[in-house]
Amino acid sequence: MADSRTLFAEWDEELKPQENLDRVRSLNLFAKASRSRINDVLSIFRQRYLGDLEVPDALSVLVKGGFPSVSLDRIFYFHSAQSDPLLHDVVTEVLVPMQGRGGGYVSADAIVQVIKEWSREERISRRWSEVTSLRVAQELLATLRDFGVLSGARRKQLTLPYLPTEAFAYIAFVLNRQTGSGERLINSGEWDLFFLQAPAVERLFIEAQQTHFLQFHAAGRIMRVDFPAESLQDYARALTNRSD
Numbered sequence: 001m002a003d004s005r006t007l008f009a010e011w012d013e014e015l016k017p018q019e020n021l022d023r024v025r026s027l028n029l030f031a032k033a034s035r036s037r038i039n040d041v042l043s044i045f046r047q048r049y050l051g052d053l054e055v056p057d058a059l060s061v062l063v064k065g066g067f068p069s070v071s072l073d074r075i076f077y078f079h080s081a082q083s084d085p086l087l088h089d090v091v092t093e094v095l096v097p098m099q100g101r102g103g104g105y106v107s108a109d110a111i112v113q114v115i116k117e118w119s120r121e122e123r124i125s126r127r128w129s130e131v132t133s134l135r136v137a138q139e140l141l142a143t144l145r146d147f148g149v150l151s152g153a154r155r156k157q158l159t160l161p162y163l164p165t166e167a168f169a170y171i172a173f174v175l176n177r178q179t180g181s182g183e184r185l186i187n188s189g190e191w192d193l194f195f196l197q198a199p200a201v202e203r204l205f206i207e208a209q210q211t212h213f214l215q216f217h218a219a220g221r222i223m224r225v226d227f228p229a230e231s232l233q234d235y236a237r238a239l240t241n242r243s244d
Contacts, residue, residue, distance in 0.1 A: 001072075001073055001076055001146060001147075003030050003041060003045075004045070004049075004059075004072075004076050005063055005069075005072065006029055006030060007024060007029070007045055008056065008059045008060045008062070008063040008064070009060075009063050009064060010023075010024065010027075010029055011056060011057070011059070011060035011063075013057045013060060017046075017050050017053065017056055020056070021042050021045070021046065024038075024042065025038055025039070025042060047083050047084065048076070048079055048080045048083050048084070049079055049083075051082075051083055052232075054231060054232040054233060055079060055232065057232075057233045058170075058232040058233045058235070058236040059075070059076075059079075059236070061233055061236040061237050061240060062075070062170075062236050062239070062240060065236075065237070065240030065241075066240070067166070067239070067240055068164065068166065070162070070164055070167075071164045071166050071167035071170075072167075073147065073148060074148075074161060074162075074163055074164065074167040074171075074194075075167050075170055075171065076147070077147035077148070077149070077161070077193070078167075078171050078174075078190075078193060080143070080147070081193050082190075086115075086124070086136075086140065087140060087143060087144075088193070089118075089123075090111060090114065090140055090144075091144070091149065091192070091193055092189065092192040092193065094106070094110075094111070094114055095144075095149065095158055095195075096192050096195060098158055099158055099160065099195050103157070103158045104157070104158060105152075105155050105156060105157050105158075106141065106150065106156050106157075106158065107155075107156070108134060108137040108138045108141055109134075109137075111137035111140060111141065112130075112133045112134055112137045115128065115133050115136065115137060116133065141156050144156075147161070148161045148162075149161050160194075160195050161194060161195075163194045163196070163204070165204065165207045165208050165211055165213065166211075166213060166239050166242070168204045168207075168208060169208045169213035169214055169239060170235070170236065170239055171190075172185065172205070172208070172214065172225065173214075173227050173229075173232065173235050174232065175188050175190055176225060176227065181223075182216075182217075182218075182222075182223030182224045182225045183221060183222070183223050185223075185225055186198050186201050186202055186205070186223060187201075202218070202223075205225065211242065212242055213238075213239060213242060214226060214227050214228070215227075215228075
C-alpha cells in the first residue's frame with residue numbers, strides 16, 4: 001500500500017495511464033532492485049486500479065489531498081477486490097460465513113481446498129498444481145493481511161476492517177453508479193467485503209449525511225442517496241475538502 005500511495009502521489013492527470021506507468025518505470029519511483037520486479041508491481045497496479053479510467057485520477061486526488069491513510073487503505077482494498085474475482089470470493093464466500101460462525105483462524109491449506117473445489121466447478125478457468133495452489137493461497141492470505149482483513153504472521157486470524165465514513169462515502173459513490181437506486185445500494189452484496197449488513201450500511205449513510213459527504217433520505221423502503229458531484233474525480237475532491 002505504500003507503493004500505491006507513491007504511485008498516485010506522482011500520478012500526472014494530464015498523461016494517459018500507460019504513460020504514467022512508463023514514467024514510474026523509467027524513474028524507478030519504487031526503488032525496486034530489478035526491472036522485472038518493477039514490472040510485476042506495475043502489472044498488479046494495472047489490474048487493481050486501471051480498469052476504470054476515472055479511478056486513477058480520483059485516487060491521485062485523494063492521495064495528493066492528504067486523505068486519511070486508513071481510509072485510503074480501505075479504498076485500495078475495495079478496488080483490489082473488485083478487480084480480482086478470486087480475492088473477492090474468498091472474502092465474501094469463505095470469510096464472511098466464517099465471521100457469521102464467530103470468526104477464527106484461516107489457513108492456506110483451507111484456501112487450497114476451496115480453490116480445488118472452485119476449479120472442479122469450473123469457476124476458475126485453469127487447473128493449478130498443488131504447489132501453485134498453495135502459493136496462490138498464501139499470496140491471497142498475505143494480501144488480506146496487508147489490507148487489514150486478516151492479522152497474524154503464521155496463523156491468520158479474521159479481523160473485521162474498520163470502514164471510516166469518508167471511505168464508505170467514496171465506495172458508496174462507486175457502487176451507486178452500478179446499482180442506480182438507494183435500496184439496491186444499501187442491499188448491495190459488495191458491502192460483504194467489509195462484513196456489513198444492511199442495518200449497519202444504513203447507519204453509515206446517516207453518519208455520512210451528518211458529515212455532509214452525501215444526502216440520504218429514507219421513508220420506509222423508499223431510500224434515496226444524492227452525492228454532491230457527478231464524476232468520481234470531483235467527488236474525491238469534495239471528500240478531501242470535507243475531510244480537511
